[in-house]
Amino acid sequence: MMMIESQNIALLGLGKENLALLGWLFKNGYRGKATICDRRNQSILKDILNQNKLTRLTTIEWRTEKQFNKNLADFEILFRSPGWPLACPGVQEALAANVLVSSAMEFFFAICPSKNTIGVTGSKGKGTTATLISTILKKSGKKVWLGGNIGIAPFSFFDKIKKEDWVVMELSSFQLEDIVTGPRYAVITNLFHEHLSPADPLNPNYHHSFKDYWQAKLRIACHPDSKLLVINEKLKAKLEKESILSKVIYFRDKQMQSKLRGSYNDENIGAAYALCSYLKVPASTIQSAIKNFGNLEHRLEFVTEKKRVKYFDNSFATTPESTALDLLSFSEPIIQIAGGADKGADFKPLAKVIAKKTKCLILLPGQATRRLATEVRKAGLNKDKIFEAASMAEAVAIAQRKSEPGDIVLLSTACASFGIFKNYKDRGDQFKLYAKK
Structure with a gap:
């Protein structure tokens, strides 16, 4: 791939990777025109640049909100964020026009x-x-x-x-x-x-x-x-x-x-x-x-022990398979916090594990939650053991009321975090905050 000096480039999405790339390009002599394409409001994006000390970049142009995906064939190189669909019409039009579509990685x-x-x-x-x-x-x-x-x-x-x-x-x-x-x-x-x-x-x-x-x-x-x-x-x-x-x-x-x-x-x-x-x-x-190697943050991480109840955070477990493995890792009674955004997963196998291993299931809001609840009830978990919570604070409060000495309170949702959380890290951080209170 060529070095980038003065080409007309666009950054599709201002996430961590493209943000770091943008700063690196200008620091290392890039003198071309860079356009940020992002569905978010321009003022929000400018705040992100400000927080990362990149406001000095005066040659930045913007395509935001409804215009974020328009006329991508105008550019010589597109740096696509991982969350930006390769199959979207704008990117496909650019590829048809022989625009180089790449990524920071x-x-x-x-x-x-x-x-x-x-x-x-x-x-x-x-x-x-x-x-x-x-x-x-x-x-x-x-x-x-x-x-x-x-x-x-x-x-x-x-x-x-x-x-x-x-x-x-x-x-x-x-x-x-x-x-x-x-x-x-x-x-x-x-x-x-x-x-x-x-x-x-x-x-x-x-x-x-x-x-x-x-x-x-x-x-x-x-x-x-x-x-x-x-x-x-x-x-x-x-x-x-x-x-x-x-x-x-x-x-x-x-x-x-x-x-x-x-x-x-x-x-x-x-x-x-x-x-x-x-x-x-x-x-x-x-x-x-x-x-000497231990679990990473939000990956079946031990959080705290209160009144002989241990709290574990695996907010990173966003698939039924990973959550099932979490449940099978414990021999103690489990109070599980689950549910969230839908990724199109099949919950039937997980539901059987939940019905067998979980003492109490607390469900967070999200499009996948109803499907998960339905499968868990079909698998045999009594409805009086299933609770709904509108927030993480409420979910942890329910868990604390239902727990007994020797229990495990486990955050392992089998679902994505979008909805009431910014991301999986925010979800895990909130769990740890309320567990430690």
Whole structure:
């Protein structure tokens, strides 16, 4: 990909990645015209620039609100945010006009000073696995940069990367679905039905079929720079139908001493162990790093214990599969907070686990909540054990009233957070706030 000096570019969506890219471009000599295309109000977007000390950028132009998706073929390069649908008419018109449609993440991989790049994707566990790989490599003495979908934009640290450094990126399917360059070493942790309907009007991207979702994930290793794919052995039959030019290593769940809670973390450990072993990190170093590694924030994170009731936050669990695994991780009675925005998931298998494992189910508002409640009742959970809450404060208050010593209060919603929360982090932060009060 070419370097960008004076081209007429547009940033489709002013999220973390494009915000960091915008600042980096102007800092490094970009002298062209940059247009921000975003459905939000211009005053809101200017506040975001101000908060990030980017108000000095006087050559910024705007296409906002009803005009945000118009005439995208006017530009030479489009940098698409992950939440911006690739299939939207504006982007398709631009592609037909031979406009280069890229992203901050693809541009990062194209010009990264280091070729020691690792990308981790999967329906569940990619953030934990990416962080664990980063931790192991640091333990082995390497300088490591961690970023991506985990919440750290790559261009926020780009200028600090040296040739010998290592870069580990957590990558979502939306960051991968149209890339033509990417990480040298790739990991796919697992594959569930996910992102098959739009869950958030501000991030309306979704995959139109499970096949499309799988193909998006697979692009992490379908580019000329790919050297190795480490993938869950449960996906072997699926992968064998594809054409992968890079070396493939299949990993299995691996049980090792660690502070990670949840049996599904054996999968994350297996993936990290397989990759780091290939990179010739000594087994003793890997074991030492894993031993002291605990759950990430909002990923089955222990919050507090009050009156012998323990509170756990897995706001990141936005699929039925991940929530089912959370429930199966505990032997204690569970009071569960669930529900929220709809991602088109099938709740029937989860409902059976809830009916078996959950002492009390508290449902948050959202389009998926009614479907979840219906399936749970069909699975056998008595309606007098199902409660509705209008807010997180009310949900935690109900949980505290219904809990007894020895119980677990678990936030694991199986749904997206859009609605009464800004995002999954806001949902988890509110849970922790009220649990600690």
